[in-house]
Amino acid sequence: MSRIWAVAMVVIKELYRRKDFYVLFVLTALLTLGALSVNFFDDPKIIRYVKDICLLLIWLSTLIIAIVTTARQLPAEREDRTIFPLLAKPVSRGQVIAGKFLGCWLASGLALLVFYVFFVAVTGLREPHLMWGAYVKSMFLHWMMLAMVVGLTLLGSVIFTAVSSNVTICLVAIFGILFIGEHLAKLAVKQAEPVRAITYTLFYCIPHIELFDVRRQIVNDQPLPGWLDCGLASLYAAAYAGVLLYATWLLFRRKSLST
């Protein structure tokens, strides 16, 4: 475990020494503070719109951070040839994959924490009573969802040669799932065979990351799922991430290291 942890720590250092996170954070902060300063139609519940915008930007930013950070890990190791001194140490390819996953997931989690602290601070400016429990649950579910995103992107990085291809495909897949994932079952009912069977298979195979999106409840002050449901959702995310990591290891263990 110490080797996996060592690999993970390098990924985290990379995140806070690169500019990506800071650029996205500053952009999110500027847009949110801009929205906060405008008061449309003297609406007393303007904070809802600000929360909506801020959470949307947090979702976009953390998805981009998770995908871009993960997508470049293995290709960069090969291109910069750092994979050679790394694997010349008593570390297996499986441990490298596990370390990269853990590092990317923790790094995304740290970025998420900074974004949520900002979100709470902004919300606290306009709301007298903060929904601490709801915010913690929302962040927890968001972080669990990122485990699946990181797993998917890591798998993509051993399949696609170019980082840009992997990033594009992962972004399209993730946003596709977010927008139409939950509607696939309804869509399948209306189809004739074999499209129905294919649509149902797709519905049951894709990771339903939309289940982890509780932005609507946060914005409208609605109750969030209980901790038991959050625990079950975590198990679901862990199972998906596990399958994706296993597939990544199967492909990476035989992969040529040269570029």
Next chain:
Amino acid sequence: MSIILRTEKLRVEYPGGKMRQPAKVALQGLNLQVTQGEVFGFLGPNGAGKTTTMNVLLGFIPPTSGSAALFGIDVRQPIARQRIGYLPELTYYYKFLTAEELLRFYAKLFGLPRSETDLRIKKLIALVELEHAARRPIKTYSKGMRQRVGLAQALINNPDLLILDEPTSGLDPLGRMKVREIIQRLKNEGKTVFFSSHEMGEVETVCDHVAILHQGELKATGVVADLVAKYHANNLEQVFLKIVGYQPQEVA
């Protein structure tokens, strides 16, 4: 003397391309033995199979047939690499890390305790003369400085076997001298060094044994002086040229 590195009938084939080209044989039936305390030079022209051999020894690629072992352990087991240090040719280390952080990271992979890691980092940074730049990101280093960081990382676990892939490649004369001094020091400490090089003079100076590889086959192996006598040559370079079949062309 115990055998530190052994290959038996080692064969490596690279699959042909998508156009159904035949597989390329990179190594065929390579038998090598390196005993404890030796400085072993591994020579051959470009494409001879030196890097492929090193890649097998380090577990980067599996052999098509035959076997390779370090300290009697199959090279496919990660634990076989616990007691080795490896310096690749022209490698770019994590640019966002400092030399100290890089060495600490590799020390963690070897499971070294923190107190020992601190001592070794201090000693190695001094050995490769990078005290002034140890806390600067590697991206700010010159090529020679990067190679010296490489040497330090190869020594972080105080290895019993050091595998060096063209260690002086791209270094200035001072840098080369420093690397030679370090190899000599390791030899005096009883360490085993296995290294590939194109610098015949360098190999002749520091090596006890050499092996000459050509087109994936081992053409000659033995003590430098014995090979020079056997091939009726004046030095190792002439032995090498005879073995690879070099014919000097007359200049018009």
